[in-house]
Amino acid sequence: MxxxxxxxxxxxxxxxxxxxxxxxxxxxxxxxxxxxxxxxDRQLIRDSELSAVEYSVLAALSEADDGVLRARDLARQLDWERSRLSHLLKRMETKGLVTRAECPSDLRGYNIMMTKAGRDAIVQAAPGHVSFVRENVFDPLTDEEREALLSAATKIQASIRDAGLWQNPGGQKG
Incomplete structure (x- = not known):
């Protein structure tokens, strides 16, 4: 203490x-x-004019059924606070990458949809991003080092979660 x-x-x-x-x-x-x-972030902006957080949102939407996610589900999937996501979505909407629409089953919630411009942006960004990850995370490591990295990262995350300090879905700490 x-x-x-x-x-x-x-x-x-x-x-x-x-x-x-x-x-x-x-x-x-x-x-x-x-x-x-x-x-x-620099690689993504240089190659596709998307920030890493914008890429994360578009990647999650591209993997969703019909390219649509509830805002709360997107926040949970990305492990972000809803307020952080809301501010980002406003900027992305202004750039024409996503649209927000009221959720028909819950008028308090919003569905987030990728626009054609958003889909074009993720399609353009993905190859360079995957190359960046492969060249900088996987290629320099042996198979054994990759497994050790996975084990270490998982244990560190679990320790932080157990201490109640990891950001939980919905923006709640602990």
Missing amino acids: STMEKGKPTVSSDTRWLSEHEQEVWRALRELLWGFESAM
């Missing part, structure tokens, strides 16, 4: 500090997480 003493944080003796090697691993992971997301 951290406490404040004369404006300086103090840490209790039960803090499990990272070893030098653990610090090296943590820094490499942190830089990978921050750098990979930015690199993927």
